[in-house]
Amino acid sequence: MNLNADDGRAELFESQIVLPDAHIAERRGRLIGFQERFSRLGRAMAILLDADSLADWAARFHGAGLPLVAAMTDRYPLIVLHGDVGTGKTVFAEAAADELCRATRRDGMLLKLSTRVRGVGQVGQMSHLINQAFAAVESEAGRKRAAVLLIDEADSLAASPEQIHSHHEDKVAVNTLIQKIDDVRRLGGRVLVLLCTNRLAALDPALLRRAALLERFDRPGDLERAAVLEADTKGLGVSTGALAKTVALTGPEANEGLGFTFSDLRTRLLPEAVLRAYPDRPLADDDLVETARAMTPSPSLVTEDIVN
Ligand SMILES: Nc1ncnc2c1ncn2[C@@H]1O[C@H](COP(=O)(O)OP(=O)(O)OP(=O)(O)O)[C@@H](O)[C@H]1O
Numbered sequence: 001m002n003l004n005a006d007d008g009r010a011e012l013f014e015s016q017i018v019l020p021d022a023h024i025a026e027r028r029g030r031l032i033g034f035q036e037r038f039s040r041l042g043r044a045m046a047i048l049l050d051a052d053s054l055a056d057w058a059a060r061f062h063g064a065g066l067p068l069v070a071a072m073t074d075r076y077p078l079i080v081l082h083g084d085v086g087t088g089k090t091v092f093a094e095a096a097a098d099e100l101c102r103a104t105r106r107d108g109m110l111l112k113l114s115t116r117v118r119g120v121g122q123v124g125q126m127s128h129l130i131n132q133a134f135a136a137v138e139s140e141a142g143r144k145r146a147a148v149l150l151i152d153e154a155d156s157l158a159a160s161p162e163q164i165h166s167h168h169e170d171k172v173a174v175n176t177l178i179q180k181i182d183d184v185r186r187l188g189g190r191v192l193v194l195l196c197t198n199r200l201a202a203l204d205p206a207l208l209r210r211a212a213l214l215e216r217f218d219r220p221g222d223l224e225r226a227a228v229l230e231a232d233t234k235g236l237g238v239s240t241g242a243l244a245k246t247v248a249l250t251g252p253e254a255n256e257g258l259g260f261t262f263s264d265l266r267t268r269l270l271p272e273a274v275l276r277a278y279p280d281r282p283l284a285d286d287d288l289v290e291t292a293r294a295m296t297p298s299p300s301l302v303t304e305d306i307v308n
């Protein structure tokens with residue numbers, strides 16, 4: 001469900017989605033490798049979003065009042081998802097937030113910070129909007145309800161001072177963001193901030209230092225490309241040979257070292273192949289293979305990242 005409450009929040013958030021959400025769950029089912037990644041990260045995320053469950057675990061197996069619990073609860077509820085364009089950061093963030101609510105049997109709210117929060121450059125405006133956004137997030141979070149704030153394409157909002165150069169306004173905004181993340185820590189696991197960026201190296205180090213988890217996303221390898229192509233062409237009668245050729249043509253070896261991204265495959269290659277056949281004839285092997293041959297992958301946005 002997408003709430004469009006007209007209480008000023010529409011300006012702050014691109015969307016406000018009550019979790020669990022059937023639409024997100026359906027999309028999650030079509031993500032290659034989601035379960036593997038989530039089974040690696042899910043528990044760490046759950047502890048960040050539910051500090052009580054960690055204390056319960058400790059009390060059950062080790063006794064109450066452990067320093068370890070305090071130390072772990074002291075972490076910032078910030079997770080940074082970084083990697084090249086179209087590698088699945090945004091879809092993972094949404095799917096993971098939803099899955100987390102299901103796994104912990106909590107209701108939740110996914111709030112996607114709008115890019116409009118970047119404001120129009122008036123002094124103090126961006127900071128003001130960040131403050132308002134966090135106030136809304138905090139009011140969403142309750143004992144039984146989790147709030148997940150997604151700061152997508154955070155590059156401009158959270159860039160380090162060296163990257164920003166002389167934009168005083170932007171520096172103030174980064175500091176406000178850091179301050180707010182410090183503040184939500186005190187809520188003891190009812191708010192989780194997910195921050196997505198293409199350029200980890202450009203993030204403010206003070207912000208990066210606060211991340212409890214850094215998760216890297218890469219362009220899909222051969223097996224993942226094969227899995228996406230196979231799943232998305234199911235029922236079309238594409239031969240295994242054509243699929244194998246397409247996998248090879250979309251790999252780094254055939255493309256000067258840079259393979260196709262997930263979105264290159266799903267939102268460019270497949271639609272274009274379909275357009276060769278539609279509306280007069282069925283899709284043929286060659287439509288897929290020749291489209292792959294003619295198309296080039298999205299250029300990389302990842303520069304030399306300091307952390308790998
Ligand atoms: N694991 C995956 N399996 C299948 N398809 C995927 C996967 N990850 C992403 N995609 C597809 O790629 C598209 C782009 O994904 P997404 O928007 O999450 O990328 P992103 O990393 O956030 O990119 P950007 O940096 O440009 O914001 C999605 O529409 C989705 O269909």
Ligand SMILES: [Mg+2]
Nearest residue numbers: 089090152196
């Ligand atoms: Mg994205």
